[in-house]
Amino acid sequence: MLQENNLENIITTKDLSVFYGSTQAISKINLNIPRNRITAIIGPSGCGKSTLIRCFNRMNDLVPSARVEGEVIYSKQNIYSPNVDPVHIRRQIGMVFQKPNPFPKSVYENIAFGAKINNYQGNMDELVEKSLRQAALWDEVKDELDKSGLALSGGQQQRLCIARALATEPDVILMDEPASALDPIATLKIEELMQDLKEQYTIIIVTHNMQQASRASDYTAFISIDRTRVDDRVGVLVEYDQTSKIFVNPSEKETEDYISGRFG
């Protein structure tokens, strides 16, 4: 794979497989996620994209039947080791979901809530302003911080959720279809925001929208169903490369067929 020189990998998966009960969802995925880059995960519905991204901060722990094999290395340790606290991991590796889900509280409290729980000792007003500024929302809400987060527009709510994720000062932000419920202008705002955020953070985004992956990401991983297995649908990594390579001249025919709309 073509990679820029001197890139540090922040997350590495080794033969990562996930099972829900006896059903396998993804099989032996090996990926290196570079620091301070945007990595997109694309693939047809049901191929395990969300399952994969949820492994990166142990969100799959919350599904009782889920079982993970293989390793996810972050900060030189396997985050699935028994001595790792998943709550700590989720503070380092935050997540933004498909549907904006602000707390039913004020804009201010949406940011401050998590910090209070984490016993934040610094200046709360400063943290709220800094997080909202980083999420490119400050100018729109600075005069109505007492307003309910739910009263904002969909795009603003999603940026509020990003600000909330930033308030815990994470390393990595996972985004699972962050713009699929938003209109095109709000979508572009989120994409622009991602470009600003990658200076400081690493972003991994799952998207159905190929144009979004091609516009917004530096690296793209294409996950698809393993064709050699007839009886079940198991996601495998087909191709992973720089986004410019994937969308102009992919190496695998299956990638080509998917991105040019011939299957999927």
Add this chain to the structure above:
Amino acid sequence: MARELFEKKIKQIQDEILLLGSMVEQATLDSVKIFKNRDLNAAQTLVEDDQNINDKRFAIENAILILMATQQPLAHDLRLLASMLIVTNELERMGDYAKGIAHNAMRLGNSTIPVPIRNIEKMADQAVSMLHRSLSAFINEDIKIAVTLPKEDDQVDALFNDSYRSIVKTMITDPETIDESSTLLWVVHNLERFADRVVNICERTVFIKSGEMLEMDGSDDEMDDF
């Protein structure tokens, strides 16, 4: 899943490119005939008809841009559409070479300086035949033909060098013909450049198929890899 509408539109544009190619082939063969016979009326008509080639080029370009804007082509589709834009541009410029030859026929008028007409006819036949086959290879994405054609450019180059020497010889023996002889140089130069642009079309065929951007002159060893 197929993309029937998209593929149908690509096919239509490919047909138009073949049509544009045949207009350029005809104009080139006509221009050499006109030059040989110094048929000044026909030269004038050929110069005016170049507008049809230019118009067709813009129509094709427009159709490609619309497909790019509306169908979001990626990977092979993207390389194909981008290459069709480039090849259309090459064809338009090749049409200008034919127009240039007709212009030069008018400039020479009734001049009696010696003309290497056999070489000029051979160059035109060879270059037009190369264009015809390069466009078929382009449309069919036939990489085998696309990599062998540039080697034929050497024959056109040899005819050019031969003509060049004979024209310069005329200039030396009779300096009064320098102005007219330099007009002749333009004619052989146009045909030589025409064949070079055929090589550019072959490069695009390789690019569509493989994604490789390859400089292909006939003596290039890189081409043996394909």
